[in-house]
Amino acid sequence: MLPTLSELLTLPAFAGAEVLSGHARLSQPVTWVHVSEVLDAARFLTGGELLVSTGSLLAQASAQAQADYLRSLAEGGAQGLVLELVQGFRVVPGELLGAARLYEFPLIVFAAEVSFATLTRVAHARILQGRGEAQEPSLAPLLDALAETGRSLDFLRAQLGPLLGLPTRPRTVLMGTLDALLQTNFNMAESARRLGVRRQTMYYRIEQLRAMLGDLNDPKRQLGLHLALELSRSEAAEVGFSRVPDKA
Structure with missing residues (x-):
């Protein structure tokens, strides 16, 4: 069974994460975790993903572009966005937070630097846990x-x-x-x-x-x-x- 976003946030690697919006959707299942810095990430989504980003490019975008980015993730089926408030942002811009609240979209932040490699590794281990070995394709x-x-x-x-x-x-x-x-x-x-x-x-x-x-x-x-x-x-x-x- 796929873990919920709430379950992933209980993993030690996610210690220190703060949920700013979308609390009602933390019970949704997460299919995968992607590290993404591009502003058109929504076109790569298949649904159920949690995106992790430093926000470096997002910080350079206009307030409207930031809101549009958040909206595109919500409409594209993402389950949440994790931002590291170290490089791109020190605080979450009002337009971005407002859009997240408007769409009841989980926006999660780390106030200190974290290892994205560790986040994705432990999250994927949990996502794949219990599925067993892939069965040989059969006719x-x-x-x-x-x-x-x-x-x-x-x-x-x-x-x-x-x-x-x-x-x-x-x-x-x-x-x-x-x-x-x-x-x-x-x-x-x-x-x-x-x-x-x-x-x-x-x-x-x-x-x-x-x-x-x-x-x-x-x-x-x-x-x-x-x-x-x-x-x-x-x-x-x-x-x-x-x-x-x-x-x-």
Whole structure:
């Protein structure tokens, strides 16, 4: 679960932070923490970010530009702004504070110098805490959906077509070659290395594949072929056949 801004402020690294506005929004979740000095930071936001800044460029902007900056952050989905009152500002300008209060936007200040690297490191550790290790991307849900709707074999025939009608050896060789090409984004040298063959052999095989399957360059086609190869492996493992049966 993502931490709230209030939770982040309880971390030791945030000791000394003072909340000047937006107290009612401290319970909102924070997705990430960015160090930003640019005045158009809002265009980079995806929503939920806490921005940290020295305010060096903001201090040089007009009062109206400062208010517009704060408004852009609020409308862009940021969850708050942390200012270090050391380099750019010694005190928060009235226009900036007024805009923060108008939008009920959390404006947080440090009166002394702090380590932004430490702030972001501990905040990100808390944000990522409890999420566990990233899972390996899986096509299993798609494969299961095809199987559950009885479309597995039709999909295989539509994607791999003539390959499925070949004898075992050429079918295995060409499907393995196709798999290597898809896995390497059609890098011929890398595919040849993985398969233990010469590049000239790869060119010969890919001509065979194109003759049987047509255009192999289209990304949607490649996605379909990749899914079909995964499906052929799962089908073979599940029901014990080495070849997709022909239609009756």
